[in-house]
Amino acid sequence: MSTVPKRILISLLVFACANQVFAQPPQPAEEMVQLNFPAEVEIKVLIDYVSTALDVRIIYDEQISSKTISVKSATPIPKSSLLAVLNSALKMKGLVLADAEAPGWKRIIQADRMPQVAPSIIPPSTARDRDQAEAVTESFQLNYVDPQKVEPALAPLLTQPGANSIVLPESRTIIVTDYAANLVRIRELIEMLDRPKPTAAMEVVSLRFVDAKSIGEQVTQILQSRLKAEGRLTPSVDLIPDTRSNKLLLIGNKVQIEAAKQIIKTLDVPLGLSTKTYSFEHVSASRIDSLVKDLLDPESGKRMYRSSIDEEENLLVATTTEDIHKQIVQLKDTRDTAPRRGRSPMRFYKVKNLPVRDLLQTIRSIEQQAVSPTEQQTPTLANPQNGRFDVVQQPGVLAANGPATPSGPNAAPADPGFEIPPPPSYRGPESQGPLLHVDTAGSESTAGSLLGKARVTADVHTNNLIVIAEPAVQRLYAELIEKLDQPLPQVLIESRVVIIDTSDNFSLGVEFSSGDRDGGKRLLTFSSFGLSEVDPVSGALSLVPGLGFNGTLVDPDVADVVVRALTTHNRSRVTSAPRVLVNDNAEGQLTSVAEVPFNSINASDTVATTSFAGFAQAGTTITVTPRISDADKIQLDFGITLNTFTSTGGDGVPPRQTDEIRSQVTIPDGYTVIVGGLNRTANSWTFTSMPGIDKVPLLRYLGGNESRDRSSSSMFIFLKPIILRDDKHKDLRFLSERDVKCAGVHPDFPRSEPIWINAPRRSKRQPTGTAARGYARR
Numbered sequence: 001m002s003t004v005p006k007r008i009l010i011s012l013l014v015f016a017c018a019n020q021v022f023a024q025p026p027q028p029a030e031e032m033v034q035l036n037f038p039a040e041v042e043i044k045v046l047i048d049y050v051s052t053a054l055d056v057r058i059i060y061d062e063q064i065s066s067k068t069i070s071v072k073s074a075t076p077i078p079k080s081s082l083l084a085v086l087n088s089a090l091k092m093k094g095l096v097l098a099d100a101e102a103p104g105w106k107r108i109i110q111a112d113r114m115p116q117v118a119p120s121i122i123p124p125s126t127a128r129d130r131d132q133a134e135a136v137t138e139s140f141q142l143n144y145v146d147p148q149k150v151e152p153a154l155a156p157l158l159t160q161p162g163a164n165s166i167v168l169p170e171s172r173t174i175i176v177t178d179y180a181a182n183l184v185r186i187r188e189l190i191e192m193l194d195r196p197k198p199t200a201a202m203e204v205v206s207l208r209f210v211d212a213k214s215i216g217e218q219v220t221q222i223l224q225s226r227l228k229a230e231g232r233l234t235p236s237v238d239l240i241p242d243t244r245s246n247k248l249l250l251i252g253n254k255v256q257i258e259a260a261k262q263i264i265k266t267l268d269v270p271l272g273l274s275t276k277t278y279s280f281e282h283v284s285a286s287r288i289d290s291l292v293k294d295l296l297d298p299e300s301g302k303r304m305y306r307s308s309i310d311e312e313e314n315l316l317v318a319t320t321t322e323d324i325h326k327q328i329v330q331l332k333d334t335r336d337t338a339p340r341r342g343r344s345p346m347r348f349y350k351v352k353n354l355p356v357r358d359l360l361q362t363i364r365s366i367e368q369q370a371v372s373p374t375e376q377q378t379p380t381l382a383n384p385q386n387g388r389f390d391v392v393q394q395p396g397v398l399a400a401n402g403p404a405t406p407s408g409p410n411a412a413p414a415d416p417g418f419e420i421p422p423p424p425s426y427r428g429p430e431s432q433g434p435l436l437h438v439d440t441a442g443s444e445s446t447a448g449s450l451l452g453k454a455r456v457t458a459d460v461h462t463n464n465l466i467v468i469a470e471p472a473v474q475r476l477y478a479e480l481i482e483k484l485d486q487p488l489p490q491v492l493i494e495s496r497v498v499i500i501d502t503s504d505n506f507s508l509g510v511e512f513s514s515g516d517r518d519g520g521k522r523l524l525t526f527s528s529f530g531l532s533e534v535d536p537v538s539g540a541l542s543l544v545p546g547l548g549f550n551g552t553l554v555d556p557d558v559a560d561v562v563v564r565a566l567t568t569h570n571r572s573r574v575t576s577a578p579r580v581l582v583n584d585n586a587e588g589q590l591t592s593v594a595e596v597p598f599n600s601i602n603a604s605d606t607v608a609t610t611s612f613a614g615f616a617q618a619g620t621t622i623t624v625t626p627r628i629s630d631a632d633k634i635q636l637d638f639g640i641t642l643n644t645f646t647s648t649g650g651d652g653v654p655p656r657q658t659d660e661i662r663s664q665v666t667i668p669d670g671y672t673v674i675v676g677g678l679n680r681t682a683n684s685w686t687f688t689s690m691p692g693i694d695k696v697p698l699l700r701y702l703g704g705n706e707s708r709d710r711s712s713s714s715m716f717i718f719l720k721p722i723i724l725r726d727d728k729h730k731d732l733r734f735l736s737e738r739d740v741k742c743a744g745v746h747p748d749f750p751r752s753e754p755i756w757i758n759a760p761r762r763s764k765r766q767p768t769g770t771a772a773r774g775y776a777r778r
Contacts, residue, residue: 032076035085040068043089047108050086053079059100060108067093087134091179094161096135111135111162115177135162137177140187142194147174150193157186203257205248209270212241212248219263223256236260271304275319278328283336285309285316291331292324347474349465353487356458356465362484363477367452450476488583489725491626491634492735495590496577496718502711503570507548509705511562513541529688529705532562581724581732584628593619596645596654618643618656626721632669634721638662642678642715669723678715684708 033053037045043064051058069089077085087097096114100107118135142150147167151174154165163178176186207215216239223236237252237260248264250257280288289307296305305320318328351359454469454477467477513526513534526534532541532552541560543552548566582588600613625637639662645654659678667673687694689704724731 031079033079033082034076035071035073037071040070043067043069043093046071046086046089050082053082056083057105058097058108059105064093064095064108069093096162098135111159114162115164118177134180135177136180136183137175138183138187139173139175140190142172142174142190144196145194147172150174150190153189153193154186157182157189199253200251201254201257203250203261205250205261205264207246207248207264207268210268211243212246213243215264215267216241216248218267219260222263223260272321273304273306273319274322274325275317276325276328278316278318278332280314280316280332280336282338283332285314286311288328288331288335289316289318291335292318292328295327296324345470345474346466346468347478349467349478349481351463351465351481351485353485356460356463359465359481359484360456360458363456363480366480487727488585489628489723490581490583490732491628492579492581492722492724492732493588493590493624493626494577494579494720494722495622496575496720497592497620497622498716498718499574500714501570501572501574502713503568504710505566505568505570505708507564507566507705507707508701509564510702511541512703513560526560527690527703531564531705580624582624582626584626587623587625589624590622591619593617593621593643594645598654616645616654616656618645618654620715622717622719624719624721628723629666632723633666634669634723635664635666636673636719636721637664638673638675638719640675640678640717644680644713667721670720672718672720675717675719676715678717679713681710681712683710 044060046069047058047060050056069092071085071089083097090097090108091111094111095108096111096118097106097108099105099119114135115137118137120137120139146169148169151165151167154174154176158165158176159178159182163176163182165177166175167173168175174190176183178186220239227236237250237256239260240249240251241247242249250260252260278285278288286309289309292305292307293301305318305324307319308317309315310317316328318325320328450473454467454473456468456477457466458464459466465481467474469477509529509531511527511529511531526541528534530544531546532543534541540554541552541562543550543562546564546566548564551563553561576592578590578592580588580590595615595617597615598613599610602609602611620643621641623639627635627637629635640660642659644657659680661675661678663675665673685706685708687700687704687706689700693703694700722735726732
C-alpha cells in the first residue's frame with residue numbers, strides 16, 4: 001500500500017472518533033438545595049426534610065425531638081449530600097442511622113448499639129468508599145504481629161460511646177466497628193504496625209591487634225550509650241567473644257551489625273609495639289621488669305607492655321612501644337652497675353613501747369601466716385632492693401670485700417667468733433614455700449614474698465630486735481616494726497567504794513537464886529546465863545558487871561536477883577577512793593583484804609597438838625580490763641568480789657560468804673559506771689530460858705536471857721575510766737600533781753629560787769683579758 005492511501009485512512013479514523021466524542025449528549029447538572037433552617041432547630045426537622053427530599057423512609061423515636069442542632073450553609077449544596085449531613089448531625093448527638101428490618105426502611109438508634117446494626121464492609125471495598133459518618137464494621141487480617149498486642153493501641157482511637165473491637169487470636173483477625181471516617185485512621189495504624197520484623201543475622205569478625213573480650217565490652221558500652229542518646233533501651237546487637245581464636249561473634253540485624261563492625265574496625269588498630277631483648281650483668285631481669293610495671297599505669301600497662309624473663313640467661317624480652325623501650329634502656333644504664341662494698345646485712349631495732357619478746361612473737365606469727373605450705377620457693381641470689389647479684393664465695397660464707405649472701409631465705413652469714421642461734425620459727429630451705437602475694441603500691445611485686453627471708457631474734461637485756469637480711473627485706477621489717485611498736489594509750493581507773501553499815505541490838509537477862517541456905521543439908525535453886533557468879537556453898541549471886549544496865553537484889557531470906565539490859569545502835573560509813581593506771585586491753589586489780597589467823601589441831605591416841613594453819617582472807621577485790629574503741633569510747637570489763645566473815649566457825653576457822661558481780665559495758669571517756677545492789681540484811685533473835693517458864697508470857701522474862709540483833713550493809717562502787725593519750729605523759733603528771741598537793745608531799749623536781757650574783761669591778765691593775773671573779777649566793 002502506498003503512503004498516500006495510508007495517510008487518508010488515518011485521517012478518516014481520527015475524524016470519525018472525534019465525531020463520536022462530540023456526538024455524546026451532555027450530562028445533566030446535579031440538583032442543588034439551599035438549607036434555610038433557624039439558628040436552633042430540632043433534629044426532627046432535619047430528619048423529616050432529608051426523608052422528603054431523598055424519598056427515604058426513616059423510623060425514629062419521638063424522644064429525639066428534644067435534641068436541637070444548628071445547620072448553616074451560606075451556599076447551596078448538592079442534594080445527594082443531604083444523607084451525609086444527616087449522618088454527621090446524628091453522630092454529634094450520639095445517634096446512628098442504620099438499616100431497619102423492613103426492606104427499604106432506615107431507623108435511628110443510640111450509638112452504643114452501633115455494633116449490632118453496623119453493616120460489614122466486604123473486601124475489596126474499604127471504609128474510604130462509605131459515607132464518613134456512616135457506622136460500619138470492618139475486619140483486619142494481620143500477618144506479622146499478634147492482634148492481642150495491637151488491640152491496646154487501637155482502644156484510644158475508637159469513638160465513644162458505641163465503637164468497639166473484637167480480637168480473634170486463632171485467625172489473627174481484629175474486627176472493628178466505628179464510623180467510616182475513624183476506620184480510615186485505624187486501617188492506617190494497623191498497616192503501620194503489621195510489618196515484618198527485621199531478620200537476625202550473625203557474623204564473625206576476626207581481630208588482629210586487640211583482645212576479643214576487652215573490645216567486646218568496649219563496643220557494647222559504646223552501643224548502649226548511643227541507644228540511650230536515641231531514647232531506646234533495647235540492645236541493638238549482641239557481641240560474644242571467643243578468647244581461643246580471638247574472634248568476635250555479632251548477632252543482630254544487618255544494619256546494627258554493620259554499625260558495630262565500623263566501631264570494631266576503628267578500634268582494632270596496631271599500637272606500634274616492637275619486641276626487643278635486654279641482657280643484664282649485675283641486676284636481675286625480674287627486678288627491671290618489676291620497676292617498669294611500677295612506672296606504667298595498671299590498665300594501659302596490660303595493653304602496651306608484655307614481657308618474658310629468662311632466669312637462666314638473665315634476659316628480659318619486652319614487647320612494648322618505643323617510649324617504654326627508652327625507659328628500659330635508662331633503667332639498665334642506672335641499675336645494671338657493680339654492687340657497693342661494705343654493706344652489713346645486720347640491723348638492730350630499739351623497741352621502745354613493747355616487750356621485745358611480744359614483738360618477736362607477733363612478727364613470727366605474721367611470717368607463718370604469709371608462707372604457703374603447698375609449694376616450694378626457689379631462693380635467688382639477687383638483691384631485692386636493686387636487683388643486683390652479690391658475688392659470694394660459697395653459701396653462708398662472707399665474701400672477701402662485700403656483703404654476704406644468705407644461702408637460704410632465713411639463713412645468716414657465718415662469721416668466725418660471731419653466730420646468732422636461729423629462732424624457733426626458723427625453717428630450712430627444704431620447708432620454705434612460696435609466700436602469699438600482697439599488692440604493694442599497685443605493682444605486681446609483693447611484700448609477702450619478702451616476709452620470712454630474714455633471721456630475727458631478740459635481745460631481752462637491751463630490748464632490741466636483731467634482723468639479719470638483705471636491704472629490701474630490712475626495709476620491710478623496719479616498716480613492720482615501726483607500725484607495731486606504737487605507744488599504747490593508758491586508762492586511769494578512778495574507783496570510789498562506799499560501804500554503809502547499820503546495826504541495832506537489844507539484850508535483856510534475868511538470873512535468880514533461892515533455897516535453904518542454912519543447916520547441914522541445903523537445897524539450892526538458881527539460874528545462870530553468864531550474868532553473875534554463883535557461890536556453890538551458899539547459892540548467893542555475885543554480880544559480874546557488864547555494858548548497859550546492871551541491877552541486883554540480895555535477900556538471903558527470899559532470893560537473889562540479877563538483871564542486865566543493853567541496847568546498842570551503830571551507824572557507820574566507810575569511803576575509799578583507790579586509783580589504778582592500766583594499759584589499753586590490760587587488766588588492773590584493786591584489792592582490800594582482811595586476814596584472820598586460824599589454827600589446826602593434830603590429834604593422836606595419846607596427844608593433841610595445835611599449830612598455826614594460816615590466814616583466812618576476806619575483803620573486796622575489783623578487777624577491770626579497759627578496751628579503747630573508736631570515738632573515745634571504752635569497753636569496760638569489770639568484776640567485783642565481796643567476801644565477808646559471817647561468824648566464828650568450828651576449830652577457829654571463820655565461815656566466809658562471797659558476793660560477786662561481773663559485767664561488760666561501753667561508756668564514753670570520763671563517764672562513771674555505778675555498781676550497786678550489794679546489800680545484805682541480817683536479823684537474829686535468841687532467847688534462853690528454863691523449860692516450862694519459857695511458855696509463860698511474862699514470867700519467862702524473869703528467868704531467861706533474850707537478845708535481838710539487826711544489821712544491814714550496803715556497798716556502792718563508782719568506776720570512772722579516763723583515757724590518757726599524751727606521749728609525754730603530761731596528762732598523767734597533771735592528775736598526779738593534785739594528789740601530791742593534797743597529800744602535802746614535796747614533788748620530785750627541785751623548786752627554782754632566785755640567785756643573786758655580785759661581780760666586783762675590775763681593778764685598774766688587773767690586766768686586760770683576765771676574767772673577773774664572781775660570787776654567787778642563794
